[in-house]
Amino acid sequence: MTSDSADASQWTTIETARDGYVGRITLSRPESMNTFSTDLATELDDALIAFDEADDIRVVVVDGAGKAFSAGIDLTEHAAYETKDEYEAWVAVMEEPFRTLTKMRTPVIAAVHGHAAANGIGLLAACDLAVVAEGTRMGATAPKVGLFCMGPAVPLLSSVTRKRCLELLLTGDLIDAETAFEWGLVNRVVPDGDHVTAAVELAESIASKSPVAVQMGKEAFYEMAELEYDGALDYSNERFGELCTTRDAHEGIDAFLDGEPLSADEWPGE
Numbered sequence: 001m002t003s004d005s006a007d008a009s010q011w012t013t014i015e016t017a018r019d020g021y022v023g024r025i026t027l028s029r030p031e032s033m034n035t036f037s038t039d040l041a042t043e044l045d046d047a048l049i050a051f052d053e054a055d056d057i058r059v060v061v062v063d064g065a066g067k068a069f070s071a072g073i074d075l076t077e078h079a080a081y082e083t084k085d086e087y088e089a090w091v092a093v094m095e096e097p098f099r100t101l102t103k104m105r106t107p108v109i110a111a112v113h114g115h116a117a118a119n120g121i122g123l124l125a126a127c128d129l130a131v132v133a134e135g136t137r138m139g140a141t142a143p144k145v146g147l148f149c150m151g152p153a154v155p156l157l158s159s160v161t162r163k164r165c166l167e168l169l170l171t172g173d174l175i176d177a178e179t180a181f182e183w184g185l186v187n188r189v190v191p192d193g194d195h196v197t198a199a200v201e202l203a204e205s206i207a208s209k210s211p212v213a214v215q216m217g218k219e220a221f222y223e224m225a226e227l228e229y230d231g232a233l234d235y236s237n238e239r240f241g242e243l244c245t246t247r248d249a250h251e252g253i254d255a256f257l258d259g260e261p262l263s264a265d266e267w268p269g270e
Helices: 038-052 075-080 084-103 119-126 150-157 162-171 177-183 195-207 211-225 229-244 247-257
Strands: 014-019 022-027 059-064 108-112 115-117 129-133 137-139 188-190
Touching: 014 038, 022 038, 022 195, 038 059, 038 084, 059 195, 084 119, 084 150, 108 119, 108 195, 115 119, 119 129, 119 137, 119 150, 129 177, 129 195, 150 162, 177 188, 188 195, 211 229, 211 247
Parallel strands: 022 059, 059 108, 108 129, 115 137, 129 188
Antiparallel strands: 014 022
16 A cells, blocks of 8 residues: 555645555544544545546545544534634534535445544445444434534435434434444444455455446436436436446446456456
């Protein structure tokens, strides 16, 4: 794995690296349990966009340094503001990565350990996939400090049922990894300490497939999720027709029919 040296020097609250077709973003405020400061939220968003614009990155893995994935928003910043408009602008920065994640063509996998609380569970839910270490605790804990996880509720609503979502939001209680898996919030639960390795392996599996198909497919998925049934089918037919005209489709089908499917390095990517 190599550091993304062109960008690494600009980061103060995250770390970035590349390993083949996989990009890595590590939240790096371990002394504060990787809470979302304004700087961390901004740098995370910038790094996500940079990897999405990189032609040689097909999947991104997001993890946390130290003992936790992320314990939410850095509440020490709360005292810096007074008015509703100021707080609204502040929290908008914190939640911008949630918006970016659904707009990206590149799939993003959360590799989670320790705690994922408040904005941490929001980030987990906003990622396309999530791998969680045994022993991880997750929750929408804001009511415990007089706040409410309104931003994290948005991706949570798309990840679990309404009743499960409201249970998390209203109680502020933490759930364990096995419960999160049962509720459909995470894809895989792995032994403690194996979360990053397992997430990278999942990323490499995705990266071995057609990058054009995966990117167009992710875009279509999020568009279709917002449409009514017939409209979603019409949209899917339109995008599938477009996908069929790509070099990836032509060469991928020919290789499959010849009995020699394309490897990760053989996809045209167009």
